Amino acid sequence: MTAVAAPPAALVAAGRRRRLLRARAAVGGLTVLLVVLFGVALVFGDTVYRLDEVVRVLLGQTVPGASFTVGQLRLPRAAEGVVAGAAFGLGGVTFQTMLRNPLAAPDVIGISSGASAAAVIGIVVLDLTATETSLLAVAAALVTAGVITLLANRGGIADTRLILIGIGVAAMLESVVSYVLLRAANYDLQVVMRWLTGSLNNASWDQVGPLALAVLVGGAVLASQSRGLGLLQHGNDQAAALGVPVHRTRLLCILAAVVLVAFATAATGPIAFVAFLAGPIAARVVGPGGPLLLPAALTGALLVLAADLVGEFAFGTRYPVGVITGVLGAPFLLWLLVRSNRAGGSL
């Protein structure tokens, strides 16, 4: 009762710094973890190379054996895992924040499925190049997002309805993917697995380049909208009352998030549940109320790298990365659905 009265503003500042520090420590921790895992992904495999050999390959020197295995196979694979994971994480957390619901991830509400369906048709039916496929996937993902929004907007925006409609659209588009794959004459199991669950088996620098560019541009757009996006968590009315141009913010965020998810999907296939899991995991690591974009990008990258390593080496058979993330994500989805009946929280 007789506590020494510090000036209230100083107390507020202290609390704010404490939470900021925690968020920064979380980002630092995630970054360190990602670097370590990236190293592990380069070192381990059927042949285990020494760290100094790997570093020499990274520096551009020629090391017999390692130059090919690490430089040509493992490096693009790990790099693609990182950029695709970051893209999925960013796209996912943006939708989840904007629609105030962890179920609103683009891989749950059909946007990834739109990109998948277009990419499968582009590759299997139309025989397009990688770049053309990416562009088609982006276009299809945007159209899917537009269709879902239009259907949900009849008679006022209802975010819950958008999620339900999205789940329906996802189911429809996934059946399109299955149909096309079944009808395709010359498919092999790898292609099928890539488009059903996502995989890094086809990783190449040709894919990493455009995807990395998309992550940079999309990430920059999202970063510029980050504070407005954070305020949308309080509802559109409250955000507008705090001076956020709600329509513009939502439009930019949707565009950036859809482009990110579509590019990533075109490169790796729809790696199950990464977009869905990254945001909620990042939110728990960073602590409540902190900014989530960068942590979610790091978490997405970590998820994909870790799941790929587990899928490659933890079992007798090799599983594509999406199988592992799917096994992780499905129970979380169930848990969220069970819990959402009790309390309607956001991230």
Place this chain on the structure above:
Amino acid sequence: MTVSHTLAAEGVTLGYGDRVVVDALDLTVPPGRITAIVGANACGKSTVLRAMARLLPPRSGRVVLDGKDLHRTPTRQVARTLGLLPQSPTAPEGIAVADLVARGRHPHQGLLARWTAEDDEAVAEALELTATTALADRPVDELSGGQRQRAWIAMALAQRTDVLLLDEPTTFLDISHQVDVLDLLTDLNRRRGTTVVMVLHDLNLAARYADHLIAVEQGRVHAAGEPAAVLTEQVVQQVFGLRSRVVVDPVSGRPMVLPIGRHHVEEQAHAS
């Protein structure tokens, strides 16, 4: 410190989709006073508040803040003058009260979001005014209904606007917390000259706390003025379709509505 601002609706028509909710409504908010908007369910009172908060663009007519068309003024600029507490705002899970309140500073921060000492001061002051300083580090979702409402009001206060709009700020609160919230708004009005405009359901609380009462009926202003002039048996009958007695509240001297209903007709007749 407060500059007095003028806020008025001029021939405003509002609606959603094909439905017109408010038709050519004129309304003036007296600066530096407490205004309560009352009316039956679905009469358009919240819609009017949304238009005055720049959330709903009028079909025709305009809302004017300090002589300028509100809907042609940039939203961030409006947010430095007008604060709003919507009916059911949501918070991210686990966010601390101080962080929630700090988000009220958004309209005052530049693009780079440099946090200044003034921002800390504003947050501390908002916490103090709403008696939530002790709750600053607690998660919002663990607070009681009354505490949570005070935290939301603190967020609007951190915005440091001279005009505060509130959509049913007492809903879901028990009677003592309703009085708490309205006392707090009165404090703000008295001490800092904040213009308060709120939609209220409870006629008696509206009559007690408001300096200016606006009775809305089917999208039109039925009566506006001092509570004693507005809250008459006739107006209650016309606006709410309710027979009532209006007596003088022995505590405040303001009018007080006693509804009659179907089962107490005899007593009423007897008493008069």
